[in-house]
Amino acid sequence: MFIETRKLTKKFGGLVAVNEVDFTIEKGKINAIIGPNGAGKSTFFNLVSGSYTPSSGQVFYKGKDITKLPPNKIATLGVARTFQTTNLFEQSTVLDNVIVGHRLRTRSNLFDAVLRTKRYKEEEKKCRDKAMEVLDFVELTHVRDELAVNISQEEKKRVAFALALATDPEVVFLDEPTAGINPGETEGLAALMEKMVKRGITVCLIEHKMKMIMKLADKIMVLNYGEKIAEGTSEEIMNDQAVIEAYLGGDASA
Numbered sequence: 499m500f501i502e503t504r505k506l507t508k509k510f511g512g513l514v515a516v517n518e519v520d521f522t523i524e525k526g527k528i529n530a531i532i533g534p535n536g537a538g539k540s541t542f543f544n545l546v547s548g549s550y551t552p553s554s555g556q557v558f559y560k561g562k563d564i565t566k567l568p569p570n571k572i573a574t575l576g577v578a579r580t581f582q583t584t585n586l587f588e589q590s591t592v593l594d595n596v597i598v599g600h601r602l603r604t605r606s607n608l609f610d611a612v613l614r615t616k617r618y619k620e621e622e623k624k625c626r627d628k629a630m631e632v633l634d635f636v637e638l639t640h641v642r643d644e645l646a647v648n649i650s651q652e653e654k655k656r657v658a659f660a661l662a663l664a665t666d667p668e669v670v671f672l673d674e675p676t677a678g679i680n681p682g683e684t685e686g687l688a689a690l691m692e693k694m695v696k697r698g699i700t701v702c703l704i705e706h707k708m709k710m711i712m713k714l715a716d717k718i719m720v721l722n723y724g725e726k727i728a729e730g731t732s733e734e735i736m737n738d739q740a741v742i743e744a745y746l747g748g749d750a751s752a
C-alpha cells in the first residue's frame with residue numbers, strides 16, 4: 499500500500515470536518531478528491547501532509563505510520579504539496595523564486611550562508627541546477643528570467659508545481675491546481691499532471707472542475723460532510739446514486 503488512511507478523523511469543536519475516512523492513494527496514478535464546498539477536502543489534505551494532527555485515525559506512507567510526524571519530516575520522506583494560492587516574490591525572477599523556495603528546504607544553515615562555506619556553495623549550485631531542471635519540466639524555461647509579477651496566472655500555477663517538484667517527491671498533493679484559470683489553460687495543466695505521472699510521480703489533487711477530473715483521474719474519492727460517500731473510477735463515480743444526490747442542486751458540470 500502506498501498511502502493509506504484508516505478511520506482518519508478531524509474535529510473542530512463540535513464539527514466533524516473529516517469523519518473516519520479510509521482511503522488508499524494509488525502509486526503512479528492520478529488520485530482525486532472531490533466533493534461540495536466544505537466537504538472536508540482541504541482538511542483531509544492537511545491531515546495527510548501533517549499540517550493538522552488528526553483527532554483520531556491513522557495515516558500510513560509506504561507501510562510506515564506517519565500520523566504524528568510534523569510536516570517537515572513528512573516532506574523529507576518524499577511528500578510534497580501545493581496550496582490554493584502560492585505567494586511568489588513578485589519582484590524576483592521566476593528562477594530566483596524556485597531557487598529560494600528550494601533552498602529553504604535544503605540543509606546548510608545561516609552559519610554556512612554567512613561564511614559562504616564550501617557546503618553552502620555546493621548547495622547553491624545544486625539548487626540552481628535543480629531549479630533549472632524543474633522549470634524545464636513545467637515548460638517555463640522561456641520565462642525564467644521574467645519577474646514573477648509579469649507572468650500569467652497559469653504560469654504562476656506552473657511555478658507552484660515546480661516548487662513542489664524541486665524536492666524530488668514521490669507524491670505531490672495539489673490543492674485546486676487549476677482554480678482561477680480559463681479552460682484552455684486548464685488543459686495544459688492537466689497535461690502537466692499526466693507528464694508527472696509518466697515520470698513516476700504519484701499525483702493526488704483536490705478539484706472542483708468536474709469535467710476535467712472525470713477525464714483525468716484514475717481514482718476518485720468523494721467526500722460529503724466529512725464522510726467518504728464513494729470511491730472508484732470516473733465511470734463508477736458518475737453513476738453513483740449517493741454522489742448524484744450530493745451534487746443535486748450544485749453545478750456538477752462546471
Ligand SMILES: Nc1ncnc2c1ncn2[C@@H]1O[C@H](COP(=O)(O)OP(=O)(O)OP(=O)(O)O)[C@@H](O)[C@H]1O
Pocket residue numbers: 510513514515533534535536537538539540541542
Ligand atoms: N481550522 C478550522 N477551524 C474550524 N473549522 C474548520 C477549520 N478548517 C476547516 N473547518 C471546517 O471544516 C469543514 C470542512 O472544511 P474544508 O476546508 O476541509 O472543506 P473543503 O471540502 O476543502 O471546502 P472547499 O471546497 O470550500 O475548499 C468546513 O465546515 C469548515 O468550515
